[in-house]
Structures are given as structure tokens and as C-alpha cells.
Amino acid sequence: MRNVLRVHASDNVLVALSDLEAGAMVGTGEDSVELRGAVPAKHKIALSAIPRGELLYMYGICVGVATEDIPAGSLITTGNVRHATGSYSVNGAGNMAWEQPDVSKWRGRTFMGYHRADGRVGTANYWIVLPLVFCENRNVDAIRDAFNDLFNPGGGLYYKRFLHELSRQHQQGKSMEELLRYELPEGGYEYPESSLFPNIDGIKFLTHAMGCGGTRDDARTLCGLLAGYITHPNVAGATVLSLGCQNAQIALLKNEIAARFPEYDRPLHFLEQQQMGSEKKMLSEALKLTYTGLIKANEQVRQPAPISKLCLGMECGGSDGFSGISANPAVGKVADKLVASGGSVILSEFPELCGVEQELSDRCVSRELAARFLELMQNYNQRAKAVGSGFDANPSPGNIRDGLVTDAIKSAGAARKGGSSPVVDVLDYPELVRKPGLNLLCTPGNDVESTTAEVAAGANIVLFTTGLGTPTGNPIAPVIKISSNTSLFRRMRDIIDIDSGSIIEGKESLDEVSDRMLEYVLEVASGNRKTKAQQLSQDDFIPWKRGVSL
Template structure:
């Protein structure tokens, strides 16, 4: 609880100064006008009512000078008085992005944990060397024309064929209906869709696959099979294929699908969890419904967990390229070399050009909810958002639904739209995702746990049935970023081992869409 407003108290009683170079602080509790806070030996009187997540000035910021948070410019002052609320009225969004890179840029590798000291988890070892954390039977419609039948097969199978007591090593039967695959232009649209569906079919969280197609669409069963063959990616798992037109329509297809699932379940159940090094884990990091605390608590705590996974030989994937904008130079400066740094800039520039085709500019990214929570512009949002990826070096960039060539931190091209970017992370190999939220988000995925990490304790208490963990103690000052980060890491390990389910799994959230209306070549 904050002191009475008339009493001068240390800044930490009311607000957080993220970096010693900052000239603003973020309110962690309501700060009434007239509140006096101690900043070293000086006293700052707050001139406006400050709501949690918003900022007030720790110094007078003359017009034309930068307003700073995270030690970085977040805007340009229009004339900010000492103690004033930072708002769009007194701060413009003008921020310089210095993109120069030294030709000899070299970021050292992380301080890796010795293999003998690394954590382990219990997972499903696959023939390709990857390890799954779930074991699903997956129904894959090769186009929108087969989505209804795919859902029918999965729904009926889960209610009539799947019995956890009978098949203890199977997580269930699930479909990934979508609205892509026919009536679209050739080229990248088809390529990205096939790449995504193929990645789900061969994903280590999937133990068996039933492909279903109409028959005459652009992405029919033959096209999908040829795509997998061309990539030399055989599916070393039970597979069945059903053509709706060949099977006589919907009812015939559903009947065949149920027969295929019934035959597949005992085979998929034969695999059991075995110990695996944590280096076999790939973690996707995401955020949505962010607030002014997300970049101060949940995101850096997740970043601490991400750093720990990388140090233990694992892989971390971050996407939402629109939310790199304004902070891309930090990621580029952390690249392993200059070539990788330039690739970071290229992926952001590509997305700017892509957005411009639709009349959109990336500095309009913050939603009304973001702004209400204190994220006034894309720079503030991005500086907080990239904290999810920790502090280790950037190994490279990959396209949407493309798998990285090795372990470490990778940036995946993709939109900020949760229902498309989350499936992209999983198609890129993530066995699970940790999703930070300040205002509350419920999204899940068909084949992978999507764990929610709240930025504040109030939203966690309100939505406990949907949110897995809270980083709110960081805001309250009762736990450190390191403490919460290591709790997240251990929670991820336990979920990966099947010891506990994610709340999105318990609620059967199975969202799936494909970001396919573009070219994603980098």
C-alpha cells in the first residue's frame, strides 16, 4: 500500500524507475496529484493524477529533448514539467533509430550451463530426434473445403473413441480447421499454407495424423503429399488420408476418419514419456492484451526464463515483428554478427512495406486497450515487448512457420495478430508458448500448451481459471525479476513433462489460423 499522499516517501513506494538513465517513472499504484516522492535528496511533487501503468516526469524535460524509459528514448518532449503526467499532449512519438552496425560486430555466445548440470524433462522421443511434450492425434484439413469434416471427426472421436484410461499416453484427438487453400492466388499463399500444415503434421507434439481434403482444391491430398516428398520430410508416424469426393461426401468421410482414428489410437499410445535434456525444448514467447506493467514485470521475467533455456542449450522463438519497430536496433546490436544484424533490420523493413500496402503504418500498432494501460506509442510497446526474448544474442531470423537451423534465440517473421502469430511459432518448432498479458488473454493452440503469465496480480486474481502464473509480485516489490523468471522456467519444465496442464489446455482453447496472404521470404 502506498503512503498517504501528503507524506514524502521514496519513489519506489509509488512508482518504478526502470533504468537509472530514465527521466520518467511508471506508477505502480494510483498516484494522486500533490503526492511528493523522494528521488535521492530531491523531492518531486506530482502535478497530475497518475493511474497505474502511466508515467510522470522525474525532471523537467524541455521541448525537443527525449523522454526516456528503459534507458532509451520513447518520445520527444513538447515541454514537460517536473512531476507532470506523460501523455500524447506533451510528448510526440518522434524517436530516432540509429541503425549503424559495425562490420566486425560480434556478440559473444551465452555462458552455457555444463551439460551435466542441465535440467531434464519427460517427453515423447520421435524418430527425427525431436522430443514432444504432448501426444495428439491430429486431423489436418488440406483446405477450407475439408474443415467441417475435420472438426466432425475430431469432435466425435474425442467423445466416442478416446478414453484416457484406455490410452494413457495420448492427449486426445484434435483438428486444425482453417479458411485457406482454395480460391486463392498461387505462389507464397500456397507455399506458406502447405509449410504450416506440414509443420503441424510432423510436429513432435503429434503422434498420428489424418489428412482430409475435398479433392479438387489447389491444396488437395496429392499436392500435400508431393510437398512433403519434395522437402524429403517423411512422416515417421501413423498417417491416414481421406478424400471427401472419393469417399462419397461428408458422412462417408467422417465414417472413414473415425475408422482411421480408432485404428491409430492404440499405435500412438505405444510411445511413453522418457527423460530428455531441456536442450530439446523450443519455447515460443508472445504477448497480448499488454498494459503498462507488461514491459516491467511479465516480459522481463519471461526473458529471464528464456535466457535460462538458451543457456541450457534450448531454443527460443520470438515473433510479432510490428512490435520490434522502434526497438529493432537493440535486437540488431545483439546479433551474433553484422550479417545477422542486417537481417533483423531487413525483416522489420519488409513488414513496414507489407503493412503500407494495406494503408497501415506500424506506429499505429498499440490498441485502445494498450494506450489505456499506459502504452502510448509503438516505441514504448516494443521496448517492453522485446524483453520477452531475454538478453542473449540473436542467432538468426526465420520466415513464418520456418524452423531455425539450430538452438539459441531466433526471430520469426510474423504479425502481431495473436491467432496467426501463435500458430506460426508452433509451426516453427515450439513445443509450447508462454504468453504474457496485462489485461487478460485466453488464447490457446490445438497441439501445444499456451501458458499465460500475468503482468499484475489484480488481473491474475480476476482470471485465475485462464492465467497460469503472475509476475505481479515484481510490481508490488515482493519478488525480483530473477525469482519470477526462474519460477516460469520451472513451470515450463513441469508442463513439458506432463506434470501439469496449461489453463488453455484445461479450457480446450484450440485456436488456429495461418498468416498466408503475403510473401514471407526474408
């Protein structure tokens, strides 16, 4: 096994692939150097002397500048390097010649999914319950409590009793109309013993802290995000609770739904508390509408769908110094293979694309798209600077501790999740993916906010790489967790699905690991395998309030 790696021929730093002792001679030929001190695995080493003010290069691009003279063989730290990137401009867009990967082995491959009338295909079949405003979170929780106990008898709350009796009525053969007229009688009741909805993956409850008290633009953006979830191919129908007086009005949400899919035809129920009166009346109605909606949704079954119907969100969180050379480029290979097969890919986390602007803008299929991407990047960074921050503040303490000492180093590795295909569209949050191919989506680097946004944009599965470990999941889209190193996989197997550490150890190539990942994706998409996040009910959902979040 190699002990160091020079990622690109023009790099003046090496990556330590294992813990290295002071005085050791590492590398071979022109890439060899004697270490001036101990270097932990994942960290970077100066390949040659780097004078103060000189630039550091990794992945073939500028990733920092020396703040003091750095002798050859020295450890790169936050003490001797600061964030720096190269300049960029709109040039060469639309002229990219892409060498597509050989996807003959994937030709004709399918997955078993839920076909929707809009032409998209779901990898799951969920009903969702959500509030338009935080004032309704408690009522959403009340519905959650009732449904969570549906097949786990216990408790005596009114809404649980109501739902159990509704289920009993259903088992006795009552019609949907009779169920909708049902009122809970006084006296005892029986609990159902088994699941009545084998074709439904579950009911998910999406609470949040927005909907009122912010700007009108905040409300519009929230409604756009919620519309993305309601119309998502993994969602069979939705129950929406509104207070009535908030900024995020029902009409606003309906407009956002219509803007995405004018012919939207799935069950959708709105209940407004101030209009309906008592809480009991509203929640009883919500239970009836949701339960009968489940009966309708259960009629849908999985059917074969081509691989081109997949839309993968590419995400990373808890990254380390190996992420950019194992998990991320392997995911990038998956992206290229899916794009070459006619599918869609989303690359987001704009603070973690800082430093690779030129490469990505050059890959845009038009100058207009390139200009939009650069404008979004510049505006976002300027907003962060206006409050005393900036993209350079993105790396977390964990990132830095494990070798990502500048945002540019982190970004150069993070961008590899997007592969090498042309950029067919540039989307601002919370826009919807409408074109097959690689789409750039403006989101924060924050794991949950970004994953939440990718799913709203249409991702029906998310590939999530991590070097440090994170349990992040999503309520409606399976999140497949991929470790950058085998040590993490062994230590946190309860939250990690796939190990790519074999790349670091030289046991597998990027192509081999990416093929393994894509096979796993098809298994998850068909419902044959549950991800660790699904098994743990890790249903993270955080809307991005369009301010500064890195």
C-alpha cells in the first residue's frame, strides 16, 4: 500500500494515506520527500519548499496560500496556510467535449418503482403530513402520535383511540364514504393486529420553524420547498395543516404546486384551524382524510422503470482528508454513469464549490448558465462576508482536524461528487430539476439543509459521503451513507451503508466501487433493501431560511 498520494501532477502537496513518523522518507521518485515531523493520516505534506506568499495546489487547482515559509516535508496546517482560490470568469462554456463512460453493462437495467402521472418514478410510496407554519407543529405531532401507535397498541389518547377505531371499521368492510362520516362512540374499542397497507412505505411528518414572522420571500421560498415535497415522486399524497393568519398561506402553496406541475393529481388535503374552529374537529378530520388517503395510495404497486428515471442527489457531511480521493470521486463515477444512461444528478452545497468555479462554469452547456452559476456563487459569498463570515469559514473543527484545513481543499474534493459530465442546468433554491444530466443547485453546505433541498428539487435517492460519520437521513428519499475510510465503516456500521475505504487501501478501483454503489442504488430504489438511515427512522428535515448558512 502506498503511504502518500499526489492527486494531480501539478500539485505541490501530498496526502498522507496512513500515520507517518518524523524522518520517514515517503513517496517515490519525484514524489518523494523526507518528513520533518510526524504526519497523521489524511493530512497534507509540502512536497517541496513553499515560500511565504506562494500558492498551494491540490487536485490541480489553487487551494491556499502559505502564510510563512514552509520547508519541504512539513505538515500543512491552519498555522502556515490560509484559504485562497484562483480567479474565474465566464469563458469556454458550451465547448466541453465529454468522454462518456462505457455504460453497456447498465443498458436495459431497471428498478421497481412507483410510476406517477407526471412521468416521474418514485423509489418509495409515502404519505406526508406537514404544517404551513410552526404554530401547527403540535397538531402534526398529535397526528404522528396517533398513527405511530396504529400497529403498536397502547396509550389512551383520544386521537389514538379514534384512529384505531377507524382502522377497525375499515377491517369490517366499511366504505370510504362511511369512514369519512365516522365519529368515535363512547366505550371500548379493539386494536388492529397487522398492517393494512403493504404498498405504503410509511407516513412521514415534516415539522419546521418557519411560515410566519419572517419576510414574504421567506414564506414564498418555504412554500416552494413544501411544494417540492408534496409533488415528489416518492409521495403518494399529503395532509397540510394551516393556522390561517400566517404569511405562508394555502393559496401561496397551491400556486407553487401549480408552477411545478399544473396537472398535479395526487390526493392533497388542506385543513385550516381558524376556519374549522375546534382543534378536535380539525384533527379528527385530518385523521379521517389521511387514513382514507392511505387506502387510495395503497392501490399503487411497484413496476419496472428504466435507470434513466433515477435522480440522485450527491451530498457530503462530516468530510475528512480521504473524502476527496475515495468516496467523492467514486460517487462522481456513479454520477457520470447515470448521466450517460439518461438519468439526472444534483450537485449542491455552493460554499463547498469555492475554488472550482472555473472548472464548473466551463462545463456549463451555455454561457448563460455559466454566468448564472458564477452570479449565485458571488452573491452568496458576499452575503456571508456582509455578516463577518465568508466561504472560507465553511470547514468545521472536525474537517480541519482530519486534514481539510482550507475551504478550497474541502471544495476541490467535494466537487468530485459531480463527476465530469456537462452541467445542463443551474438552479436556485428551491427550484425543481427538469433536465436529465448534471444540475447545480444553490444550497448551503449544511448537511441537512442541503439534503432537504436536493430532495425538494426531485432527488429520489441521495448518495451521502462521510469521513467522520453522520446519521443524516431524509423523511421521503432514501439516503445511502458511504464512508471514505474502512475504519469509520467498522466503527459506525449502524449508520454507514457502503465502505469506499478499499480505494485508499488499493484493494479496489474507483470504477469497481462505483459499480458496487450503483448496484446498491438499484436495490434501494426497488425497495429490496432499506438504508441504515431508513432503519433508524432518521427523518431530518430543515428548510433553508434564505440568509447566511454555510
